[in-house]
Amino acid sequence: xxxxxxxxxxSGSPGQSVTISCTGTSNDVGxxxxxxxxxxHPDTAPKLILYEVNKRPSGVPDRFSGSKSGNTASLTVxxxxxxxxxxxxxxxxxxxxxxxxxxxxxxxxL
Amino acid sequence: xxxxxxxGGGAVQPGGSLRLxxxxxxxxxxxxxxxxxxxxxxxxxxxxxxxxxxxxxxSYGDSVRGRFGISRDNSRNILYLQMDSLRKEDTAVYYCxxxxxxxxxxDYWGQGTLVTVSS
Numbered sequence: 616x617x618x619x620x621x622x623x624x625x626s627g628s629p630g631q632s633v634t635i636s637c638t639g640t641s642n643d644v645g646x647x648x649x650x651x652x653x654x655x656h657p658d659t660a661p662k663l664i665l666y667e668v669n670k671r672p673s674g675v676p677d678r679f680s681g682s683k684s685g686n687t688a689s690l691t692v693x694x695x696x697x698x699x700x701x702x703x704x705x706x707x708x709x710x711x712x713x714x715x716x717x718x719x720x721x722x723x724x725l
Numbered sequence: 726x727x728x729x730x731x732x733g734g735g736a737v738q739p740g741g742s743l744r745l746x747x748x749x750x751x752x753x754x755x756x757x758x759x760x761x762x763x764x765x766x767x768x769x770x771x772x773x774x775x776x777x778x779x780x781x782x783x784s785y786g787d788s789v790r791g792r793f794g795i796s797r798d799n800s801r802n803i804l805y806l807q808m809d810s811l812r813k814e815d816t817a818v819y820y821c822x823x824x825x826x827x828x829x830x831x832d833y834w835g836q837g838t839l840v841t842v843s844s
Contacts, residue, residue, distance in 0.1 A: 653770070660820060719769040
């Protein structure tokens with residue numbers, strides 16, 4: 616099963632900004648507006664934090680933002696807080712009626 | 726509030742079968758497409774399958790196609806995943822998840838049910 620490429624880890628100090636990338640192909644990320652990002656804390660279910668590249672569900676702080684350029688989508692977390700330490704996953708629609716996930720990025724707040 | 730509650734997980738031998746269920750509440754179930762997503766211990770998320778709101782369209786990930794079957798009962802608000810010919814690599818927490826109404830985001834997740842395939 617193909618996987619979107621994310622860096623395995625990222626880190627930043629409180630108050631700083633961190634950007635996590637998600638690279639696919641023109642058949643998924645590059646050709647889709649349906650890129651989403653999920654946050655997962657240990658032993659809990661994932662939580663949607665961005666959808667359609669840069670839209671935030673109700674209740675998600677505006678510290679979380681998204682963008683896309685070509686085949687790469689990005690999640691930026693600004694003003695890092697301790698509770699942002701978690702695993703982050705991107706996803707994208709692909710082909711007909713399929714969904715792909717990234718391999719996940721562990722974000723550490725130093 | 727939206728709630729998705731999975732059940733049916735457990736231990737099974739390689740080659741065996743298991744059926745997972747997911748009871749949905751707090752929303753109009755028949756209006757939404759639904760996914761199954763799994764996560765092997767210590768690993769990332771893997772998409773398993775999707776079913777349309779009316780069950781007329783289904784699709785599967787490459788690693789489960791031909792072995793797993795997704796279905797739903799809109800009269801009882803239940804999503805199912807029939808898993809046959811199970812392999813050790815199918816060991817994972819299986820999440821029931823709701824597809825957002827207009828796109829491809831997963832806007833709600835269940836708490837997951839653990840499936841362990843081992844001899």
